[in-house]
Amino acid sequence: MIGILINNNGKTLFTALPKETEKLEKQLAGIGLNVPMQEVNLSNHNDIGYELEIYAQSQIDMEIASRIILHDNIRQLNDLMLYISQGDADKMYDKICESHAETIADLYNELTTPPEIETTDKLVIRTTMNYNANFYEPADCIVEKVSAVMRKAFYMYKVLGMTQNEISSKLSIPQQTISYWISKIAEILK
Numbered sequence: 768m769i770g771i772l773i774n775n776n777g778k779t780l781f782t783a784l785p786k787e788t789e790k791l792e793k794q795l796a797g798i799g800l801n802v803p804m805q806e807v808n809l810s811n812h813n814d815i816g817y818e819l820e821i822y823a824q825s826q827i828d829m830e831i832a833s834r835i836i837l838h839d840n841i842r843q844l845n846d847l848m849l850y851i852s853q854g855d856a857d858k859m860y861d862k863i864c865e866s867h868a869e870t871i872a873d874l875y876n877e878l879t880t881p882p883e884i885e886t887t888d889k890l891v892i893r894t895t896m897n898y899n900a901n902f903y904e905p906a907d908c909i910v911e912k913v914s915a916v917m918r919k920a921f922y923m924y925k926v927l928g929m930t931q932n933e934i935s936s937k938l939s940i941p942q943q944t945i946s947y948w949i950s951k952i953a954e955i956l957k
Contacts, residue, residue, distance in 0.1 A: 768783045768784065768785075768824055768825075768828065768848075769783065769784045769821060769822065769823055769824070769828045769831065769832065769844065769848060770782070770783050770784075770821070770822035770823075770824065771783075771784060771819065771820070771821060771822075771841065771844075772819070772820040772821075772822065773795075773798060773800070773807075773817055773818070773819050773820075774817060774818040774819075775798045775799050775800055775816070775817040775818075776798075776799055776816070776817075778797070778798035778799055779798065780794055780795065780797065780798045782794055784841075784844060784845050784848040785845055785848035785849040785851075785852050786845060788804070788842075788845065791804065791841070791845055792804060795807065795841075800817060803842075804840065804841050804842035804845070805840050805842045805843075806840065807819075807840055807841040807842070808837070808838060808839065808840050808841075809821065809835050809839045809840060809841060809844060810835075810836075810837050810838075810839075821835065826860065827851070827856065827859065827860045827863060830860070830863050830864060831844075831847065831848075831851075831863065831871060831874070834868065834869060834870055834871050834873075834874055835870075835871055836869070836870050836871075839870055839871050839872060843871050843872050843875060844871055846875060847871050847874060847875045847878075850875065850878060850879060851863075851878075859878075862878060863878075866878075919938070920934050920938060923937070923938075931946055
């Protein structure tokens with residue numbers, strides 16, 4: 768929890784972050800800061816004329832406070848603190864210490880961006896084998912992506928017993944296309 772002390776034209780606010788956005792906006796308006804939270808910079812170098820102090824209470828708070836730069840704002844800090852408060856404090860602290868982010872905006876983006884997933888050309892299927900591995904000989908196969916319309920056509924053909932002409936007229940697809948996909952799907956299901 769980070770403490771914020773703001774003096775604006777003789778009115779003082781001391782509050783702790785994180786805080787619900789609406790409550791924080793009301794508190795800022797209560798001391799005369801009727802501007803969007805993005806305009807309330809976390810430095811005293813501002814055009815509005817308020818003075819601001821930050822109080823870090825724990826190691827994680829000090830780590831975050833050390834990354835605040837001239838143009839970071841109270842909205843960014845509150846969003847970061849809200850995100851951190853929803854996770855495991857020890858894991859968040861480790862992630863923050865390992866981070867190379869120099870600002871709280873960069874830190875927030877780094878923490879909230881999901882990791883990239885490596886893609887390979889392999890398809891890995893993990894399953895229990897029903898047969899002894901010595902007797903298993905894999906066969907080559909090609910898996911083609913089947914559109915939802917073609918699955919519907921196959922369903923109409925196999926389950927509903929419709930002819931290819933009926934399916935072609937009902938789905939407005941050329942009969943050649945339907946014949947091709949029905950045979951492909953039937954091969955895959957063998």
